Amino acid sequence: MSATSAAALEFPAAANRSGPAEHVTINPLGNxxxxxxxxxxxxxxxxxxxxxxxxxxxxxxxxLCFRDQRLDSDEQVAFSKQxxxxxxxxEKDKTKGESxxxxxxxxxxxxEHLPVDDHRVVFQKVNARWHTDSSYRYIPSFVSIxxxxxxxxxxxxxxxxxxxxxxxxxxxxxxxxxxxxxxxHMVHYFExxxxxxxxxxPVSHHERVHVPPTCHPLVRVHPDRGYRRSLFFTTNAGxxxxxxxxxxxxxxxxxxxxxxxxxxxxxxxxxRPNDLVLWNNRVLMHRAKxxxxxxxxxxxxRTTVAGTEAVLGPYSxxxxxxxxxxxxxxxx
Ligand SMILES: [Fe+2]
Numbered sequence: 001m002s003a004t005s006a007a008a009l010e011f012p013a014a015a016n017r018s019g020p021a022e023h024v025t026i027n028p029l030g031n032x033x034x035x036x037x038x039x040x041x042x043x044x045x046x047x048x049x050x051x052x053x054x055x056x057x058x059x060x061x062x063x064l065c066f067r068d069q070r071l072d073s074d075e076q077v078a079f080s081k082q083x084x085x086x087x088x089x090x091e092k093d094k095t096k097g098e099s100x101x102x103x104x105x106x107x108x109x110x111x112e113h114l115p116v117d118d119h120r121v122v123f124q125k126v127n128a129r130w131h132t133d134s135s136y137r138y139i140p141s142f143v144s145i146x147x148x149x150x151x152x153x154x155x156x157x158x159x160x161x162x163x164x165x166x167x168x169x170x171x172x173x174x175x176x177x178x179x180x181x182x183x184x185h186m187v188h189y190f191e192x193x194x195x196x197x198x199x200x201x202p203v204s205h206h207e208r209v210h211v212p213p214t215c216h217p218l219v220r221v222h223p224d225r226g227y228r229r230s231l232f233f234t235t236n237a238g239x240x241x242x243x244x245x246x247x248x249x250x251x252x253x254x255x256x257x258x259x260x261x262x263x264x265x266x267x268x269x270x271x272r273p274n275d276l277v278l279w280n281n282r283v284l285m286h287r288a289k290x291x292x293x294x295x296x297x298x299x300x301x302r303t304t305v306a307g308t309e310a311v312l313g314p315y316s317x318x319x320x321x322x323x324x325x326x327x328x329x330x331x332x
Pocket of ligand 1: 127131132133286
């Protein structure tokens with residue numbers, strides 16, 4: 001598949017244009033990634049030109065923040081579907097209404113501030129580790145969309161979501177490390193969270209059947225970016241590297257996790273009420289910084305745009321002859 005056709009697959013050309021989206025403003029949030037987008041009300045359908053502007057900004061900035069949005073659940077689903085079909089969450093007990101809408105909160109759907117040992121609250125601690133959403137799927141997600149309904153007061157510490165740019169993190173690796181990880185794959189599995197927090201209930205039959213363990217390349221190749229490489233891994237859904245001893249794989253995994261934490265790759269988002277933030281899971285990792293969950297109730301509503309294809313690595317058949325040899329990458 002050519003770069004052009006891959007991009008077309010992801011972002012089909014808009015028909016019946018209604019004029020340029022000159023009212024849309026896009027301002028970077030930092031050096032590593034992210035932009036604040038203004039001039040749009042996401043509760044109403046975007047025009048084709050507006051949608052093109054949003055899609056282009058996702059591709060360029062990886063994370064977009066829209067301030068002061070007012071969306072109910074149906075409106076968030078409608079906005080999300082403009083970017084592609086939605087993922088259905090495997091955890092039926094954490095969804096509200098439609099299984100495409102995930103209640104990311106320490107407050108129950110009925111409004112009760114949940115105790116810190118409630119498994120729905122404990123489960124959120126899994127997300128304090130670097131990850132890309134739904135990497136435990138054979139086809140991981142494309143874009144996650146999170147809307148802040150209730151956030152922490154200004155005086156509270158913690159609670160930010162931190163993001164790391166996997167394209168830049170890969171580029172900054174030493175040549176020796178690039179060569180070492182080039183052929184490697186990592187095991188991703190939903191059940192790994194139970195190893196981190198054994199007090200969580202066992203995975204359900206539904207979860208076991210719908211999200212069995214899978215394997216992805218540690219080095220991801222992006223056809224829509226001229227076959228550029230990035231890192232692709234997780235620390236909340238596994239730490240095993242195929243073909244390595246458990247000990248060596250975990251050591252390599254730990255080293256990569258430390259690498260992506262370097263500030264020059266990262267942006268930390270401090271949530272304001274009515275922020276809608278979306279991010280591209282193909283090129284970003286993220287982690288939720290802890291906060292006093294017993295003291296502060298917090299509510300987000302998440303939807304997720306599904307991915308369209310399995311993760312491609314340098315040795316994937318679909319990219320043979322199109323990926324630059326590693327020695328030419330070293331020289332660039
Ligand atoms: Fe996440």
